[in-house]
Amino acid sequence: xxxxxxxSGSVATLALGAGLLLDVAAAAAFGAGRDTDxxxxxxxxxxAGTAVLLLLGNQVLVxxxxxWAVTLEARRMRRLVTGTLLxxxxxxxxxxxxxxxxxxxxxxxxxxxxDAEQTALTASLLWVMVWTLPxxxxxEVLRSWFNARAQVVVPAAMTVVMNLVAAGLVLTxxxxxxxxxxxxxxxxxxxxLLVLAWAVxxxxxxxxxxxxxxxxxxxxxxxxxxxxxxxxxxxARVAETAIASFLxxxxxxxxxxxxxxxSAVGGTVLFRSVMVAVLPRLTRAQVAGRRxxxxxxxxxxxxxxxxxxxxxxxxxxxxxxPGVELLFGLGRFGESDARLLGLCVVVLALSFPASAVQRALxxxxxxxxxxxxxxxxxxxxxxxxxxxxxxxxxxLLGTGYEVLGVAAAFVAGNVANVVHAHHCLVGxxxxxxxxxxxxxxxxxxxxxxxxxxxxxAWALGGGLAPLLPGSALRLVVAGAAGVVVLVLTVVVQRxxxxxxxxxxTGGAGS
Numbered sequence: 001x002x003x004x005x006x007x008s009g010s011v012a013t014l015a016l017g018a019g020l021l022l023d024v025a026a027a028a029a030f031g032a033g034r035d036t037d038x039x040x041x042x043x044x045x046x047x048a049g050t051a052v053l054l055l056l057g058n059q060v061l062v063x064x065x066x067x068w069a070v071t072l073e074a075r076r077m078r079r080l081v082t083g084t085l086l087x088x089x090x091x092x093x094x095x096x097x098x099x100x101x102x103x104x105x106x107x108x109x110x111x112x113x114x115d116a117e118q119t120a121l122t123a124s125l126l127w128v129m130v131w132t133l134p135x136x137x138x139x140e141v142l143r144s145w146f147n148a149r150a151q152v153v154v155p156a157a158m159t160v161v162m163n164l165v166a167a168g169l170v171l172t173x174x175x176x177x178x179x180x181x182x183x184x185x186x187x188x189x190x191x192x193l194l195v196l197a198w199a200v201x202x203x204x205x206x207x208x209x210x211x212x213x214x215x216x217x218x219x220x221x222x223x224x225x226x227x228x229x230x231x232x233x234x235x236a237r238v239a240e241t242a243i244a245s246f247l248x249x250x251x252x253x254x255x256x257x258x259x260x261x262x263s264a265v266g267g268t269v270l271f272r273s274v275m276v277a278v279l280p281r282l283t284r285a286q287v288a289g290r291r292x293x294x295x296x297x298x299x300x301x302x303x304x305x306x307x308x309x310x311x312x313x314x315x316x317x318x319x320x321x322p323g324v325e326l327l328f329g330l331g332r333f334g335e336s337d338a339r340l341l342g343l344c345v346v347v348l349a350l351s352f353p354a355s356a357v358q359r360a361l362x363x364x365x366x367x368x369x370x371x372x373x374x375x376x377x378x379x380x381x382x383x384x385x386x387x388x389x390x391x392x393x394x395x396l397l398g399t400g401y402e403v404l405g406v407a408a409a410f411v412a413g414n415v416a417n418v419v420h421a422h423h424c425l426v427g428x429x430x431x432x433x434x435x436x437x438x439x440x441x442x443x444x445x446x447x448x449x450x451x452x453x454x455x456x457a458w459a460l461g462g463g464l465a466p467l468l469p470g471s472a473l474r475l476v477v478a479g480a481a482g483v484v485v486l487v488l489t490v491v492v493q494r495x496x497x498x499x500x501x502x503x504x505t506g507g508a509g510s
Contacts, residue, residue: 018159034118036250065145103127111241142195228378229377255407355414364431378417
């Protein structure tokens with residue numbers, strides 16, 4: 001499971017690089033100002049829908065497809081998966097039409113601080129951007145089909161195609177912000193074609209769906225609560241964009257890039273990679289009634305999350321500001337905007353450990369297809385986030401750092417998620433993941449070692465400046481040092497854990 005998580009995470013890192021290229025290209029071409037704020041507002045609902053689809057696929061469709069594979073015959077499963085795919089694309093297209101028709105109204109709601117010209121631009125960009133929804137829906141159903149079969153490489157890599165195609169269009173036609181939503185749509189279409197072609201190669205066959213099949217009829221009810229829960233976090237991002245529309249021009253853009261960077265590093269590379277490996281196995285163990293195995297898998301998932309999330313947080317905090325200044329301080333994206341974005345990433349990265357633990361604690365519920373607790377958990381986190389937004393932003397008004405208050409409220413919401421998830425799991429009959437003091441201590445020491453290695457390498461890396469541009473080389477050296485120490489700490493923790501288990505087994509046997 002650790003090897004599969006590493007493989008999926010490695011491929012997801014390539015997708016992160018491609019997404020970073022897209023963001024850097026857009027930032028260099030359009031900067032951070034009124035037009036880009038309009039795009040951020042227009043993209044907020046479509047990107048929120050895509051995030052919801054990603055979570056539904058990982059949390060509901062993967063365990064559902066895994067359950068069907070264990071309990072149903074192959075022909076019926078093909079009909080069910082085909083029906084799920086067609087329904088997802090159809091619903092996505094209907095939603096796109098509805099959102100596009102409501103564009104002018106939504107533009108005023110999403111960004112109430114915009115003037116008439118910005119509002120009109122937002123509505124026109126929204127009409128194009130919404131067509132990513134049916135394309136993303138098809139991709140996520142197929143990705144879930146792959147992941148339920150423990151095939152992770154191509155599903156993790158398909159985002160690379162979308163980002164590279166979109167970045168190519170942005171670089172080809174810079175100067176007009178209207179190319180941005182078009183780039184996302186074209187990239188999403190190429191992504192869907194790739195994943196569909198590979199699914200056919202790997203055995204996917206279209207079958208005539210039976211819409212009255214009890215499993216297909218029950219699926220909307222199964223998706224209802226997770227859809228609401230998954231939609232709450234993007235709803236909070238919508239509220240943040242609305243607040244940013246009243247701040248200085250470019251604030252919504254900076255917050256948008258910060259959320260994308262942190263979501264890509266944490267959600268795509270770390271959290272999703274681990275959960276893709278854990279959830280199908282945990283589902284099969286719980287369906288088969290193997291409680292000891294389920295508890296061991298849940299515990300392993302939590303240990304993997306903590307072992308990586310704390311050092312990753314330390315590495316991000318140390319290198320976020322110089323890294324963002326180097327990558328985003330290009331073209332029309334000013335130095336002050338790049339520094340503010342780097343500080344925003346530092347604050348948002350503090351959510352990594354809480355997000356990791358939250359997902360590990362909720363995994364047994366998703367494996368059991370129990371969606372009530374995850375919904376309540378999402379409500380708690382978003383409520384805390386929104387309640388703290390004015391408290392965190394008001395003291396910073398007029399300083400130019402208001403977006404840092406928005407980021408701090410987001411971190412507090414993640415901490416509330418962990419407290420609630422732990423409270424619910426303690427009182428349930430589901431397998432409870434456990435984290436011993438030695439594992440936590442090892443992760444904390446690993447985080448300190450990563451921070452020290454990356455910081456020292458950054459401080460000493462200036463001496464190699466004649467070989468490459470100074471900042472670029474220093475960033476590469478510091479990042480490499482941090483990653484090497486991160487890998488070493490994980491290996492040491494794994495060996496220590498294995499040694500402890502061996503000693504305990506040996507003692508019991510003798």
